[in-house]
Amino acid sequence: MTSPYGLTEEQEMLRDSVRDFADVEIAPIASDIDRREELPLALLKKMAELNLLGLEVPEAYGGAGADMVSYALAIEEVTRASASIGLTMAAHNGLVVSPILMFGNEPQKKKYLPPLARGEVLGCFCLTEPQAGSDAGGTQTTAVKRGDKWIVNGRKIYITNGGYAKTAVLTAVTTPGAGTKGISSFIADCDQPGFVIGTTEKKKLGMRASNTVEILFQDLEVPAENLLGNEGDGFKNFMRTLDGGRIGIGAMGVGIGQAALDAAVKYSRERKQFGKPIGEFQAIAHMVANIATDVEAARLLVLHAARAKDAGLPHTVPASMCKLFASEVAMRASNSAIQIHGGYGFTVDYPVERYFRDAKLLEIGEGTSEIQRLVISRELLKLG
Numbered sequence: 001m002t003s004p005y006g007l008t009e010e011q012e013m014l015r016d017s018v019r020d021f022a023d024v025e026i027a028p029i030a031s032d033i034d035r036r037e038e039l040p041l042a043l044l045k046k047m048a049e050l051n052l053l054g055l056e057v058p059e060a061y062g063g064a065g066a067d068m069v070s071y072a073l074a075i076e077e078v079t080r081a082s083a084s085i086g087l088t089m090a091a092h093n094g095l096v097v098s099p100i101l102m103f104g105n106e107p108q109k110k111k112y113l114p115p116l117a118r119g120e121v122l123g124c125f126c127l128t129e130p131q132a133g134s135d136a137g138g139t140q141t142t143a144v145k146r147g148d149k150w151i152v153n154g155r156k157i158y159i160t161n162g163g164y165a166k167t168a169v170l171t172a173v174t175t176p177g178a179g180t181k182g183i184s185s186f187i188a189d190c191d192q193p194g195f196v197i198g199t200t201e202k203k204k205l206g207m208r209a210s211n212t213v214e215i216l217f218q219d220l221e222v223p224a225e226n227l228l229g230n231e232g233d234g235f236k237n238f239m240r241t242l243d244g245g246r247i248g249i250g251a252m253g254v255g256i257g258q259a260a261l262d263a264a265v266k267y268s269r270e271r272k273q274f275g276k277p278i279g280e281f282q283a284i285a286h287m288v289a290n291i292a293t294d295v296e297a298a299r300l301l302v303l304h305a306a307r308a309k310d311a312g313l314p315h316t317v318p319a320s321m322c323k324l325f326a327s328e329v330a331m332r333a334s335n336s337a338i339q340i341h342g343g344y345g346f347t348v349d350y351p352v353e354r355y356f357r358d359a360k361l362l363e364i365g366e367g368t369s370e371i372q373r374l375v376i377s378r379e380l381l382k383l384g
């Protein structure tokens with residue numbers, strides 16, 4: 001039988017193996033790590049053995065050489081079990097490995113990709129700053145060339161994986177006053193003096209087992225050869241990186257949506273009120289139908305965007321569309337799943353409250369829903 005999603009046998013095998021892994025290794029600890037706000041490093045090691053930290057990296061650099069569709073399927077399955085772990089994986093692969101693959105020169109790829117792909121080191125993506133959130137071009141971090149080094153100063157916030165990362169990609173202004181064309185991107189080693197880990201975000205609304213920190217650059221010395229891409233191309237490099245990253249966030253939305261659907265179906269069949277399973281009441285049954293339809297549509301949008309990227313087609317708009325839709329689906333699905341669970345859904349005895357808390361980040365991280373609507377509409381309206 002052919003796959004309803006038009007997947008190859010290889011893609012289906014990968015999805016199934018990640019699903020099995022997530023069911024056995026991630027789902028049982030998901031609520032515990034959320035409660036303890038702890039990134040389970042031992043789990044990341046196991047994920048690395050499955051190549052989950054280097055899925056898209058060519059085998060020559062130590063990765064699995066998989067395509068974007070496979071990556072999206074893997075992110076969905078991991079997130080279905082734990083969105084925090086899905087986010088950790090998405091930031092590492094989609095925002096660190098990916099720009100080095102796309103913009104790195106051969107020596108940079110040889111040096112940085114194998115340890116990242118084998119999961120020996122974790123990566124972090126340093127873009128957001130206190131004054132540069134949605135306005136990513138408002139970067140205030142600076143990099144000044146001194147001899148064969150760049151001296152970097154500034155502050156980045158909300159950096160996923162930042163407390164554990166050994167490799168960072170970052171943006172900094174290299175030509176002040178030149179707007180987005182004055183921004184360059186760099187690869188930095190996080191164990192260098194001047195790469196300072198600041199405050200760790202605690203008691204976040206969701207994604208509590210993922211690591212979110214502030215990073216301070218205090219006269220951080222970055223070797224000249226660590227300029228990533230051409231000088232002045234950093235903003236575009238990071239925008240192109242986010243085009244791929246947003247497909248990963250879309251896949252996370254599908255993962256949370258599917259988890260909410262699974263929980264809603266299970267509870268609707270088990271829970272009895274007025275002498276029968278609540279799923280027999282049309283109000284509940286229709287909620288389940290709506291969640292399922294939403295999740296399926298989101299999955300197809302994600303696959304569409306991933307296929308565009310795999311085909312080398314422009315995918316800025318498909319990526320924003322899938323991210324926008326799937327993140328809002330995750331919110332709707334988890335909200336309905338709580339409603340179906342009633343009072344029980346409001347407690348930590350059931351996972352649906354975690355899905356709801358985690359889903360909110362997807363409407364914010366890697367570009368808010370408002371920014372996705374801006375990206376999509378600007379392309380359509382071409383108003384400049």
Ligand code: CAA
Nearest residue numbers: 127128134135136137158159160180236239240316366367
């Ligand atoms: N691909 C290639 N080039 C692109 C591009 C893309 N997707 N988007 C923009 N560019 C180019 C433009 O073509 C333009 O080039 P020219 O100057 O040659 O014409 C240049 O970049 C500037 O583009 P804009 O004029 O569109 O820039 P803007 O200042 O208006 O910003 C924006 C556009 C879409 C709002 C952008 O700033 C944006 O996406 N903001 C959201 C940022 C974001 O997603 N942040 C979350 C990061 S996640 C994180 O940091 C935390 C973590 O650890 C996960």
